[in-house]
Amino acid sequence: MTLDRTLRTVDALVEAGFVPAAEAEPIGLVAARYAVGVTPAMAALIDRADPTDPIARQFIPDARELETRPEERDDPIGDHAHSPVAGIVHRYPDRVLLKAVHVCPVYCRFCFRREMVGPDGDGTLSAEALDAAFAYIGAHAEIREVIFTGGDPLVLSARRLADLVGQLSAMAHVRMVRFHTRVPVADPDRIDAALLAALSASGKTTYLAVHANHPRELTDAAVAGLARLRGAGIVLLGQSVLLKGVNDDVDTLAALMRGFVEAGVMPYYLHHPDLAPGTAHFRLSIAEGQRLVAALRGQISGLCQPRYVLDIPGGFGKAQIGLPEIEALDDGHRVTDFRGGQHVYPPLQGDE
Numbered sequence: 123m124t125l126d127r128t129l130r131t132v133d134a135l136v137e138a139g140f141v142p143a144a145e146a147e148p149i150g151l152v153a154a155r156y157a158v159g160v161t162p163a164m165a166a167l168i169d170r171a172d173p174t175d176p177i178a179r180q181f182i183p184d185a186r187e188l189e190t191r192p193e194e195r196d197d198p199i200g201d202h203a204h205s206p207v208a209g210i211v212h213r214y215p216d217r218v219l220l221k222a223v224h225v226c227p228v229y230c231r232f233c234f235r236r237e238m239v240g241p242d243g244d245g246t247l248s249a250e251a252l253d254a255a256f257a258y259i260g261a262h263a264e265i266r267e268v269i270f271t272g273g274d275p276l277v278l279s280a281r282r283l284a285d286l287v288g289q290l291s292a293m294a295h296v297r298m299v300r301f302h303t304r305v306p307v308a309d310p311d312r313i314d315a316a317l318l319a320a321l322s323a324s325g326k327t328t329y330l331a332v333h334a335n336h337p338r339e340l341t342d343a344a345v346a347g348l349a350r351l352r353g354a355g356i357v358l359l360g361q362s363v364l365l366k367g368v369n370d371d372v373d374t375l376a377a378l379m380r381g382f383v384e385a386g387v388m389p390y391y392l393h394h395p396d397l398a399p400g401t402a403h404f405r406l407s408i409a410e411g412q413r414l415v416a417a418l419r420g421q422i423s424g425l426c427q428p429r430y431v432l433d434i435p436g437g438f439g440k441a442q443i444g445l446p447e448i449e450a451l452d453d454g455h456r457v458t459d460f461r462g463g464q465h466v467y468p469p470l471q472g473d474e
Contacts, residue, residue, distance in 0.1 A: 157240025187400035200437020
């Protein structure tokens with residue numbers, strides 16, 4: 123299996139040339155606190171000659187991860203505050219998160235659940251906890267969508283996934299099943315016939331949100347895996363995080379979003395980085411993010427435009443934070459176009 127060859131220790135990262143031997147000790151302190159995982163597919167994308175390589179920045183530990191800011195928090199989006207039973211997060215009325223597993227194929231250095239995932243995190247739900255989670259979903263008829271997240275649900279075996287999805291198939295009030303995953307880019311060979319069969323819930327619409335942050339992640343193998351998912355009737359969405367030093371320029375963001383669309387993936391969310399411990403070196407200001415997203419409007423088609431969102435700390439949900447394009451006036455509105463030009467709506471008499 124590909125995951126058996128994943129780099130998981132500082133010694134392995136040093137041997138592979140991703141961490142200088144002189145930095146092994148401070149990086150070891152990071153690895154002792156936050157899980158490390160770099161799959162062969164991701165390792166192959168890293169340019170060892172580039173000290174600012176955007177793929178390495180996402181997955182290779184950095185000593186700055188030990189620097190915690192006062193505003194950072196262990197549970198930045200309030201999962202625990204909205205968890206009625208283990209493994210369930212019920213933040214919005216009509217949908218729940220189901221966190222059956224807290225293991226990932228790769229461990230992102232900016233992860234908002236970094237205190238919960240990995241070998242020392244919250245672990246895989248026991249059979250009893252899973253029974254309680256499904257009982258909760260079954261008892262709440264307002265739940266129309268179940269979102270498998272974690273951890274990464276696609277690290278589970280096809281047999282296990284099929285069992286979980288099968289339980290939802292029997293619930294008439296659940297109409298949509300969604301998976302959030304890195305697997306199509308981090309381990310594309312995992313997208314095989316058994317997995318495709320396991321993801322399809324009888325009588326439900328199945329969505330899969332694939333997480334990628336840089337256009338280089340959309341390799342030929344990844345695109346082929348995404349094509350297999352589409353061929354199985356699964357609707358594909360794209361999720362990305364706006365990260366300093368990874369994709370915080372218009373050209374990179376535009377290439378990423380175009381790459382999604384060309385692979386049959388509809389851009390969905392572009393997340394502002396969350397206030398997870400030790401991640402300040404990834405965060406831009408909201409104003410910087412707004413300027414980037416506004417600049418995207420003149421670069422790429424509407425098909426390629428993601429929603430730029432902030433998860434409000436404490437579990438209060440998402441807020442769209444793109445620059446406002448329409449401002450109310452006393453007798454109409456002022457509208458800003460993608461070049462920054464301003465126009466009155468409805469037009470004044472005589473205006474074109």
